[in-house]
Amino acid sequence: MLQYLVSVCSLGAITAILVLGVNVRWGLAGELDLGFYLFPAVGAYIFGVVTLPKASTQVDVTYILGWHQSFFAGLLAAAVVGGLLSVVIGAVALRRLRANYFAIVTVACTIIGYTFISQYRPLFNGYNGIYGIAPPFGDSIKLGPQGYANFFLGICLFAMVAVFFVVELIRRSPFGRAAKAVREDEVAALAFGRNPYILRLKAYVIGGVVGAIGGALLVNYVLAFSPNAWSPLETFLLYGALLVGGTANNLGAIVGGWLVLIIFPQLSLLLPPIGGNPDALPAIQNMVIGLLIILTLYFRAAGLIPELQTMQGQFRTKGQWNWSRKGHGQVGVVDASASV
């Protein structure tokens, strides 16, 4: 039971990272990216081919690279490739200002990527995908199966907290404020000298890097990756989690990821099997998640933890620097009263 729980929690932390990635794009910058799952997938593949040994050692398996590098090298490579791919797709998709144009282009790119990766075997072994990924640090640390599972959960939770910390810093920064301004009214942002294209592209790239890191961790969890693992439905599920948790709130993204994609499906496992059909349960789960999205939008459109619309927790170094810290702090008080 404990082993099972640890495993589920590892997946929960990874899922939360993916939802955080969606939140940077859709929550912060308002980019309706319907092809998000391309980035976790590419992150997973890149991590795989960077850490796996040469493909030629196996029969009937082909993929690029095969550098047999460490976990960190794989993670870094995944992040870099995820970022580069975001630059390329974002540069095209965000070129026009219209949101529906962007959404269609992202879907098209994902379909192209999906088809290409499935059919072109030399890249990532086509439809069979890559497998045999070694558990991270499996050789260097000696732990039993349970000990190792706990260790891997630690890695995932650490990554989740680290990603949360970074995207939260970004949300609170002047960049985050500008990205939100573009989301709210881009013509006004233009009028005040912002370039919405560049700001959106930056958010798009950050989201892609986060997604790729999540994907790299995911492939460490499942130890194999093939096109079966990333149907277009996955993107929809991530959006469902974010909408229920709270769009544009990073804490809401984490809560939504756990609640909708981990706790809720686990609870539904307790249901009795339906008509002896093993496919019925996942299908019903997806239908219920769809229903949850509709109900959330209807009754609590901002999600469980809505976006913060105050300066509370907004960019500060140490507490309320604008009033309390010596020197600069006083400027605020003096200026404000002087010009009444």
Add this chain to the structure above:
Amino acid sequence: MTNATAEAPALVVNDVWRSFGGVKAVNGCSFEVKKNSITGLVGPNGAGKSTMINLISGLLPVEKGEIVLDGEHLEGHTMDAISRKGLIRTFQVAREWPKLTVLENVLAAAPAGNREAVWRSMFGRRALARQEAVLEARARALLVRLNLTAVIDIPAGRLSGGQKRLLEFARVAMVAPKMVLLDEPLAGVNPVLGDELARAIHGLRDDGATVILVEHNLGFIERNCDTVIVMATGQVIGQGSMQDLRTNKAVVEAYLGQA
């Protein structure tokens, strides 16, 4: 008179053309705007005032002609580039960022510099905090001036129409622009608030900006503008004080006639 012409104008619009399909919205429009003046831009509906504002601010590209701000050509530049050159415009509808607080709205309007670089959200945060503190102090002072202190921390989307107008002035003042284009700032505003807006407009001028004001309320124009430009059918048909214009036959026929 010699003094006035000796000083270089803030804005020169020279033979500017723009059409939509077959309709010539602005055809061969030319005028100059004196530095640090408040200049009214009036004319009947369809005269091309809004198009002119959109052309100057870069929301629409110019087909032909030149627009020069302080010796710098604006035509061919995008709206954000023109804004960074110091020309800020407002819109007929106040365009606040509804989910940002009032204070954030003003801060987000301040020139970006390199504060909005992504890496600065993680590194050198103390230096960034100092820059932000200076801006925040200025923003708070502006909001005090515009009577928005009570709503400083609430999302701008919850403001009343008039407060949104005032917020727009705070955002514009935050930029300390060379030139401001105000597109019907009185639209949907009650007369009492009108006086407050007039004070805000003069405040912008006192801070060194040149103001162009598109407005249908001729009384407001007369009370607040140094000089008035009248447009009709895409061209300038008269320029001068309101008094001069009342005796200008072309202007009376095209616009003031019934009044």
